[in-house]
Amino acid sequence: MHILPLSEFRANASAMLDxxxxxxxxRIMRHGKPVADLVPPSGSAGPERLPSWKRPFDPVVLPAGQSLADAVIEDRARAAW
Known part of the structure; x- marks a missing residue:
């Protein structure tokens, strides 16, 4: 735990957030009394907590000779909209 006065926190806020x-x-002190604790978020943002559009995914592998456009058209035809 790092303990520092408010004036020092103001001067080094970015480093403290790092x-x-x-x-x-x-812990931030004012006049020798603790006023705030900066702590990491309770749940780290692992892949299961990320929105679907930010999750890592495997690259698409197309069969030999099939274009990406054909694969998209085929996928849309199979999808149940």
Whole structure:
């Protein structure tokens, strides 16, 4: 845990947020009394918590001789809209 006065936090806010991003806790003091703790979010954003459009995916492998356009047309024909 890093403990620092408010004035030092203001001067180094970006560096302190980098520490929190790495899993550290930062306590901010005002007049010698703790006023805030910066902690990492409770649930880390693993792949299962990411929106579907941000999740990693396997590359598309097309059969030899099939164009991407043909594959898209074929996929749309099979989809149940």
């Amino acid at each position: 520490l929190v991003e790495q899993g550290e806790t930062v």
